[in-house]
Amino acid sequence: MKEYSLAYFLTRIAVGVSMFGHGLVRLPKLEGFKNHIVQSFEKSMIPEVLVTPFAYTLPILEFVVGVLLIIGLFTKQALVLGCALMITLVFGSTMIENWGIIDSQLIHALIFTGLLVTLKYNYLAVDAKMKK
DSSP states (O other): OHHHHHHHHHHHHHHHHHHHHHHHHHGGGHHHHHHHHHHHTTTSSSOHHHHHHHHHHHHHHHHHHHHHHHHTSSHHHHHHHHHHHHHHHHHHHHHTTOHHHHHHHHHHHHHHHHHHHTGGGOOSSHHHHHHO
16 A cells, blocks of 8 residues: 555656646746747637637646645646646647647646546645645
């Protein structure tokens, strides 16, 4: 049982750091990130009126999901949000035919869902301490 909890913890931290890092590096240059995303989607079927708010929101959500997973707070909700983000990113990637990035997004989604179905091993977390 201890090995499962440790494996869960390490996987949760790894994907949390990935999400945290994605958000962290984009937040200081949010306007530039938004411009890059909007430019990437210029020829897609998704209108700019939808792309712009998503581009502003994505780094914030990545950062929040990352922080929550690293500390193990609201883990279930963070995993669901993380997976929803990945589904949205996969859709966006298909709309601009950026097939190369989809593998990484699907791997993240797989890790999120794997952690979700093994949530009972989430002992090394703030969530577990709050239950006691």
